[in-house]
Amino acid sequence: MEKYNLTYQSLGEEVLLIEWPSQIEASVLFDILSFQKVIEERLGSQIEEIQNTYVTLAIFFNPDKISYPTLVSKIKDCRSQSSGRSSFLKSTVWEIPVCYGLQFGIDLEAMSVEKKLSIEQIIALHSENIYTVYFTGFLPGFLYLGGLNEKLYMPRKQIPRAVIPKGAVAIGGSQTGIYPQVSPGGWNIIGNTPVPMFQVKEAQPCKIQAGDKIKFLPISDVEHKELIEKIKARTFELKQHPYALN
């Protein structure tokens, strides 16, 4: 299957970049992930690491073990084997509880004025969509999500805040996301989730991965507080539902 025209180039001495046409689309993502799976199965022992972004698959390799031209040629062989169908991709919808209360959603009021939507409408629009996880980057556990309703597009703040709290749910331009740790940032904050997005002591520090789907579940202040206690007591588990891929 040669649906997309791919380009191959190097980045530094130890990375091969495979590039898809520059468009954020779920079909591109699933083609990338399906190619990634074939490469992992067939060349896993010959490469060091593999990482994807919206339209790139990066293969990290050790030039002492495999040369760049050999790697490219082996990867191209894998491409002809890659079916492009994503039927084998296991995907789940993760339900992420978010408190959209004004004490957390400090930019909700400004956004309501700017977008001419009530706060209730903003919450409804944000929590009704199912989002696709494209990749993790920027900070440990920061998910790049696709699927924000256009009505909620909101430019980043001119002057970024020095401190955004851990768990802040925010909108920046056409993107929405969750700050996995305290950090500076310029996105508009609309809520907070107590769910840890990155757990350094776990063998798999992020449960949610590229290709997965997520949905935000609005919760009250009281439920937010209860959830913090549950997470402390380790009695909370992130809920997931099977999701049928088209």
Added chain:
Amino acid sequence: MHSIEVLSAGLLSTIQDSGRKHFRKYGVPVSGAMDKYSADLANVLLNNPDGTNVLEITLQGPTLQFNCNTCIAVTGADLSPKINDVSTDRNKVVEVRKGDILSFGKLLSGCRTYLAIKGGFEVDVVLGSTSYYPGICENILKKEMLISVQEHKLNVALNSSVKIDTENFSSDLIAVKKGPEFERLTPTQQELLFENSFLISPQNNRMGYQLTGNPIKLENTDMLTSITIPGTVQLTPAGNPIVLMRDCQTTGGYPRILQLTEKGINHLAQKKTSDHIRFQLI
């Protein structure tokens, strides 16, 4: 327990090894010694295995007391190392005895000094690495902390010393290759990029070095967030390059105009605020 006691911590003294690999897909930076050339050299001197951790010392040194006999090697920037207030050798194996105090003085060259110890520092391993990175692994020196180390007999082969690549510290030329978005620069901008001298701004740290010079503004700065690695040179919309270093984000959205070679990264790691550099295409 054999240990080193931290009498004072210095400005930024962190444990670093060859880095935290295989977790990029979770957004975890690679980290590791900024100047791997100097860190490796210190380990080679002590006959430590490849990738043994070292202490990376930045601009101002800590004061450390050894509570056992062992051997150390100090490499990288010349921070006037002293044992019990007497100058000691750099780039050579040095014996230390129980009770000895290692301290540092004036910075005479470079930016980062490396201290390796026979057998390495026995500190927390997080996601396969001991390298400090805030929020992931807290292996950073603090006053009064004790760091476990191994005791080693003295009078081992002490005479080994090595020839140092002085260019790593003296030259202002940083070796680069073209980056994925290099062709977005006009031919004139490409020339400027290699002719210009850039000033290292005060915004320089383990994550990246912001450079200032004659701004080079791209017509087209649009791009989707993509892969970044240590040594990637991004061009901001204002036209100033940022060189990403070992603690850099795993992804970024600015055009990647150049990519430093591994040697180039080690070299830049020894530059500090107000130093000038030029890029050299290899």
